[in-house]
Amino acid sequence: MNERIEVTSDRDVVRVRQLVRTLAVAVKLSLVDQTKLVTAASELARNTLVYGGGGSVEVSPAENGRRKGIRIVFADNGPGIADLDLAFTDGYTTGGGLGLGLSGARRLVDEFDIVTAVGEGTTITVTKWCR
Amino acid sequence: MTLSVDEAARFAALLEENQDALVAAWTEQVAATLRGRLSQAELQRQTAELRRGFQQALAGAARDLSGESTAELRAQLAELSASRARQGFSATETAVSVFALKEAVLGVLGDYSSDAATLKDYVAFSSFVDQAALFTFDSYVRVREELIADQTEQLLELSTPVVKLWEGVVAVPLVGTLDSARAQVVMERLLQTLVDTGSPYAIIDITGVPAVDTQVAQHILKTVVAARLMGADCIISGIRPQIAQTIVALGIEFGDIATKSSLADALRYVLAQTGRKAR
Amino acid sequence: MDRVPVLKIGDILLVSIQIDMEDQVALQLQEDLADRIVATGCHGVIIDISALDIVDSFVGRTLATIAAVSRVLDAETVVVGMRPAVAITLVELGLQLPGIRTALNVELGMDLLARERGDDDGDDGDDVEGTDTPAVSTP
Numbered sequence: 402m403n404e405r406i407e408v409t410s411d412r413d414v415v416r417v418r419q420l421v422r423t424l425a426v427a428v429k430l431s432l433v434d435q436t437k438l439v440t441a442a443s444e445l446a447r448n449t450l451v452y453g454g455g456g457s458v459e460v461s462p463a464e465n466g467r468r469k470g471i472r473i474v475f476a477d478n479g480p481g482i483a484d485l486d487l488a489f490t491d492g493y494t495t496g497g498g499l500g501l502g503l504s505g506a507r508r509l510v511d512e513f514d515i516v517t518a519v520g521e522g523t524t525i526t527v528t529k530w531c532r
Numbered sequence: 533m534t535l536s537v538d539e540a541a542r543f544a545a546l547l548e549e550n551q552d553a554l555v556a557a558w559t560e561q562v563a564a565t566l567r568g569r570l571s572q573a574e575l576q577r578q579t580a581e582l583r584r585g586f587q588q589a590l591a592g593a594a595r596d597l598s599g600e601s602t603a604e605l606r607a608q609l610a611e612l613s614a615s616r617a618r619q620g621f622s623a624t625e626t627a628v629s630v631f632a633l634k635e636a637v638l639g640v641l642g643d644y645s646s647d648a649a650t651l652k653d654y655v656a657f658s659s660f661v662d663q664a665a666l667f668t669f670d671s672y673v674r675v676r677e678e679l680i681a682d683q684t685e686q687l688l689e690l691s692t693p694v695v696k697l698w699e700g701v702v703a704v705p706l707v708g709t710l711d712s713a714r715a716q717v718v719m720e721r722l723l724q725t726l727v728d729t730g731s732p733y734a735i736i737d738i739t740g741v742p743a744v745d746t747q748v749a750q751h752i753l754k755t756v757v758a759a760r761l762m763g764a765d766c767i768i769s770g771i772r773p774q775i776a777q778t779i780v781a782l783g784i785e786f787g788d789i790a791t792k793s794s795l796a797d798a799l800r801y802v803l804a805q806t807g808r809k810a811r
Numbered sequence: 812m813d814r815v816p817v818l819k820i821g822d823i824l825l826v827s828i829q830i831d832m833e834d835q836v837a838l839q840l841q842e843d844l845a846d847r848i849v850a851t852g853c854h855g856v857i858i859d860i861s862a863l864d865i866v867d868s869f870v871g872r873t874l875a876t877i878a879a880v881s882r883v884l885d886a887e888t889v890v891v892g893m894r895p896a897v898a899i900t901l902v903e904l905g906l907q908l909p910g911i912r913t914a915l916n917v918e919l920g921m922d923l924l925a926r927e928r929g930d931d932d933g934d935d936g937d938d939v940e941g942t943d944t945p946a947v948s949t950p
Contacts, residue, residue, distance in 0.1 A: 412833055
């Protein structure tokens with residue numbers, strides 16, 4: 402039951418939020434955890450759109466034997482990130498935002514994995530587990 | 533060691549033929565361990581059902597406990613251990629309900645038990661019952677774990693009351709050790725109460741908290757900041773001398789958060805604030 | 812494209828955000844509000860976000876900008892009705908809403924604005940002014 406959304410405009414970011422919320426409710430994440438996950442998804446989907454020049458978001462249920470959760474993969478073929486440490490610094494931005502997208506999103510999820518190469522794009526995978 | 537198809541069939545027949553004697557002996561055994569905490573009639577019903585479960589499983593040529601034909605029996609065993617766990621019986625008392633079948637069967641075999649072929653059958657059957665008992669034990673542990681998790685949750689809710697202290701002022705008296713999970717529950721409850729009651733002031737009283745570590749302090753700070761984002765002000769009261777020492781030693785910055793030594797002081801402070809506003 | 816309605820009640824502009832806003836809609840609201848403040852001469856803006864189930868950094872920044880622009884136009888902005896889960900998430904996200912006044916609900920927001928205007932009108936010798944309104948900062 403993987404769901405995939407191509408992100409090419411503002412409207413798609415809204416669709417990502419709604420999809421993530423629906424699935425988060427389905428696996429019974431607590432209200433606060435739902436809110437954290439949807440907020441993180443919103444930040445990362447916007448990054449995919451603004452910095453990656455568009456890409457795709459794939460949302461799927463996850464399970465590690467003991468707990469259920471949600472896994473989201475954000476992928477783009479954009480310019481990639483040259484300096485990851487810098488990109489994760491609170492307040493650092495190249496896009497005129499608040500510079501909280503990456504670092505903030507990482508604090509809102511349980512697992513955060515990023516693969517990026519200059520000129521090849523960025524793939525970010527996040528997971529949130531039920532308590 | 534698994535049952536052969538023949539052995540299974542032989543025991544199915546044995547369980548069928550001697551059902552009355554078996555159930556009686558079995559019930560008696562179990563009753564002896566449970567020492568009257570379940571009525572004889574109740575036990576009788578349970579063992580009769582279990583006997584039927586075993587018989588059907590064996591008649592369905594079950595060789596061990598994992599097959600299709602034992603699904604019904606597994607469900608019965610799971611139900612038995614769940615009800616025993618909820619009623620507060622120990623693991624031994626639960627497992628005995630299954631093990632006792634072996635003794636009962638041995639009794640029925642009577643004189644034949646000295647016969648080598650019968651003995652071989654019996655050993656195979658006995659290992660089948662062992663599997664059933666182990667399964668019961670597993671289910672028992674699982675149910676107990678669920679019970680403990682439920683109780684922990686209930687305890688969390690019990691131990692974090694949020695009370696209305698005055699018009700527009702709510703208070704959370706925290707008592708006992710604050711761990712991360714509990715701090716989170718407190719935080720969410722407090723903030724929700726602010727919304728529900730439209731109270732712009734909250735007093736977090738930590739008189740009953742024996743110790744504050746960095747993590748707990750962080751949780752309290754986050755609650756205060758979240759409350760501010762929502763338009764409410766938090767006051768922390770009841771900071772004991774040792775805790776004040778710890779806070780300073782740990783280098784925790786309480787910033788511009790109002791702290792008062794007692795709940796009464798905190799309330800007086802809030803009333804002075806609202807009085808000034810109402811002017 | 813959806814548009815968020817701006818209502819005028821007395822000396823106050825009331826905005827109740829009821830939809831999951833696209834970024835464009837948020838920017839449009841920012842423009843609309845500035846226009847309406849000038850057109851109506853209102854001195855207070857109340858933005859009710861009780862229907863929003865999330866506030867991300869974009870919406871947060873838009874709210875901060877609205878507050879700053881309004882202040883330049885001599886109007887005070889109060890954001891009301893933020894849900895607890897949203898507030899907890901914002902703290903974790905590390906988002907500060909500098910310069911934004913907040914209140915629990917519309918009524919308390921209106922009280923706050925009325926008090927602010929009252930203070931502005933003079934006769935106030937209160938030296939702890941400013942401590943009675945929560946200012947937002949992170950730990």
